[in-house]
Amino acid sequence: MATSASPISIPTFSGSSTFSSSFQQVLTNAVEQASLPIQQMQNDVTGLTSQQSALTQLESTFESLGSALQDIGSAASGSPSASVSVQSVVSASATSSALPGTYSIQVDTMGSYATAMSQAGSTPVTDPTTQNISSASSFTLTVNGTNTTITPADGSLEGLASAINSSSAGVQATIVNLGSNTSPDYRLVVTSDSLGSLGSNGIQLSDGSSELLGNFSDGAPATYQVNGSSTVLQSNSPQVTLSPGLTVTLLGTSSEPVTVTVSQDFSSLQSALSNFASAYNSAVGAVGQQIGQNAGPLSGQSIVYTLSDALQSISQYMSGSGAVAATSDFGLSVDKTGQMSFDASTFDTQNSAAITQFLGSATSGGFMQAATNALTAVDDPNTGDLETEANGLQDQINSENQLIQDYQTRVTTMETSLESQLSQADAAIAVLQSQKTYYADLFQAEYPATSSA
Amino acid sequence: MIPPLLEQLEKKLRAAAACRRYQEVTRLATEFGQAVRAYAQSLPKGDRRAAEAARKLDDVLSWSLVTLQAARSTCLAELRRVTTANRYASPCGEPRRAAAIHLDA
Numbered sequence: 001m002a003t004s005a006s007p008i009s010i011p012t013f014s015g016s017s018t019f020s021s022s023f024q025q026v027l028t029n030a031v032e033q034a035s036l037p038i039q040q041m042q043n044d045v046t047g048l049t050s051q052q053s054a055l056t057q058l059e060s061t062f063e064s065l066g067s068a069l070q071d072i073g074s075a076a077s078g079s080p081s082a083s084v085s086v087q088s089v090v091s092a093s094a095t096s097s098a099l100p101g102t103y104s105i106q107v108d109t110m111g112s113y114a115t116a117m118s119q120a121g122s123t124p125v126t127d128p129t130t131q132n133i134s135s136a137s138s139f140t141l142t143v144n145g146t147n148t149t150i151t152p153a154d155g156s157l158e159g160l161a162s163a164i165n166s167s168s169a170g171v172q173a174t175i176v177n178l179g180s181n182t183s184p185d186y187r188l189v190v191t192s193d194s195l196g197s198l199g200s201n202g203i204q205l206s207d208g209s210s211e212l213l214g215n216f217s218d219g220a221p222a223t224y225q226v227n228g229s230s231t232v233l234q235s236n237s238p239q240v241t242l243s244p245g246l247t248v249t250l251l252g253t254s255s256e257p258v259t260v261t262v263s264q265d266f267s268s269l270q271s272a273l274s275n276f277a278s279a280y281n282s283a284v285g286a287v288g289q290q291i292g293q294n295a296g297p298l299s300g301q302s303i304v305y306t307l308s309d310a311l312q313s314i315s316q317y318m319s320g321s322g323a324v325a326a327t328s329d330f331g332l333s334v335d336k337t338g339q340m341s342f343d344a345s346t347f348d349t350q351n352s353a354a355i356t357q358f359l360g361s362a363t364s365g366g367f368m369q370a371a372t373n374a375l376t377a378v379d380d381p382n383t384g385d386l387e388t389e390a391n392g393l394q395d396q397i398n399s400e401n402q403l404i405q406d407y408q409t410r411v412t413t414m415e416t417s418l419e420s421q422l423s424q425a426d427a428a429i430a431v432l433q434s435q436k437t438y439y440a441d442l443f444q445a446e447y448p449a450t451s452s453a
Numbered sequence: 454m455i456p457p458l459l460e461q462l463e464k465k466l467r468a469a470a471a472c473r474r475y476q477e478v479t480r481l482a483t484e485f486g487q488a489v490r491a492y493a494q495s496l497p498k499g500d501r502r503a504a505e506a507a508r509k510l511d512d513v514l515s516w517s518l519v520t521l522q523a524a525r526s527t528c529l530a531e532l533r534r535v536t537t538a539n540r541y542a543s544p545c546g547e548p549r550r551a552a553a554i555h556l557d558a
Contacts, residue, residue: 418532424475425525431479432518435486436511443507447493 038407045400050297052393056288058298058307059386061279062379063284068279069375071272073368076263076359078352082246085259090248092260095336098245100264104227104257105242107250111195111222111235116203117176117187119214124185128157128175131190134208141190143169144198158185164190171203189211196221196236222250228257267354270344273332277340284311284338303389310374315340317370323354328365330355455509462488463513470520486510502552 058200080100082092089107118133125131127273130157141164148169155361164173170193179185187318190203197218205212221234226242238250246262281450287307290298298304315334319325327333331346360366378385462485469477469525495518 255540413533418528421473421528422525422532425473425521425528428478428482429518429521429525432482432514432521435482436514436518439490439507439510439514440485442490443493443504443510447503447507 037312038404041400041404041407044067045347045397045404047297048393048400051301052226052390052397054296054298054391055303055386055390058286058290058303059379059390062307062375065276066372066375067278067380068272068276069371070362072269072276072359073362073372073381075266075272075359076268077356078266079266079268080245082262082264084248084261086254087251088424089252089254089258090250091359092242092248092258092262094247095245095261098243098262100262101243103242103246103260105248105260106225106241106255106257107253108223108225108232110218110238110250110253112217112219113195114192114198114202114219115189115217116205116213117189117215118205118212120178120185120187124179124183125157126179126184126186128186130156131186132157132160133212134207134210136209137312138208139212140206140208141167141169141171142204142206143171143192143202157188161188170194192219193238195219195238196234209289216232224250225257264352266355269355270342270347273330273347274342274344277342277390279331280311280315280340283307283339285309288338301389303385305384307378310378313374314371317367319358319366322357323351327358330358333424369439455506456492458504459485459488459509463509466513466517467520470517470524471519473524475521478521482514482517485513530541 073155079096080094080098082094082098084090085090090105094110121133125133132152135155137155141148141150141153146169148167150160150163150167152163161173161175164171171190172193174189174191175186176189177184178187188205190205192198192203197220199218200218202218203213203216221236222238222240223232223234224240225232235250240248240250242248243262246260248260287304290296290301290304291308315327317327324330329346330345330350332340333343334340356369360368362368362372376384379387382385386449462481466478466481466485471479489506493506496503
């Protein structure tokens, strides 16, 4: 018969197996190894970012070169410049519409301005800041038959003059002292803005009860003759338009015609060419930093050679005909080291028309079109090689970053899964080890005759 | 003669160990040990079936322990294999290069 069973104590098994001591180290090593590709990819991203930065610098350099090229186009035909043979008679200025050539002008009379002055009052104005020639608050100014109401801000002579000057009556008011320093007698002087006659009653000022101005002196127009013509011309202004885009200012009379010469000024073109040489050298230098020993991050990239080819196509442009066939013919040359320089003295020896013809324009041909096309191909903001390369680099960076993120997720997932599996294995092994020992001891104690476990 | 209950527990424990169901192994090992002990206590003192049951318990636990240790080693080997393979996974988004063996015929 079976004996009554004693209560079975439930053994608890916990802890780690004898293998677990190296578990964490193994796991750490495994994760470190798995992270190596991530480090590699991060290094790749760093390299790509460096390339992107170098490309941005190149873009900036080529944009400057393109801007310098546009400046050449703007200045290619030169700008009109006017000079005069006798500077005391006239001065001249020319705009872009002025036609180059020689003009002459003979100034017969300088003309004069109509003017009138206030009459002597019973009480002279000794202080124009407080006193006036009339106590009225409103005046009527008549110029060449046109009335204008004048309302001074205060009752002073200066206030009246200021109000006249603020009006659009076509006159200018000033104050003069006809007295002495110790006994001043300030008068109002009103002068026409333009030369020429205003008639006998040209300028009048009334306070409603009496006429305040007198001593009227009528004006006269300036008279002159152009290009030897016997026709005497009149002008109510000292500024005379001699030709479209050519204006002269009459300064004095002359008994003989004065010569005004309009010619094309190429100093701005020379300056533009010099600036272009500097911009070109900057571009060459920037590209050169990506070639050869100690080259930058774009070393070996096709874009470097594309840019280099573009620069060469610009500097080696030949028109094939004409007095000016190459840029070196007017002083823009490249030396053996690839550096461009501009020699103004060589430029001065060349015919400006030939230079202008060689340069052409960005749309019609010549150097400008060839250089513009070459630069547009590389630095166009939408289709240029630089933009295409930059977009490609950005795509690569995005792709690498996505790979890094995916890889990190994989490593984390793997770590979690393996850690869980090994932990469970360790726990189960520990339980089995403990149970095996426990029951071996138990049966040895309870059933010595059966000990075999 | 081992009771059918013990035989069933033995089969379940061996299957769980073979299939790496670690938590089930822990539970069944405990349950199996308790069942064997209860069986032995139910026998008359000196009954040889108690010794037989004790040997069976020791055999099953030993087998399970070896099986789990083997599984643990396999798990570690798998870990190393996976991490090594990952190390050479295409790091730059380039297409994976297939291994090529050139035979000198």
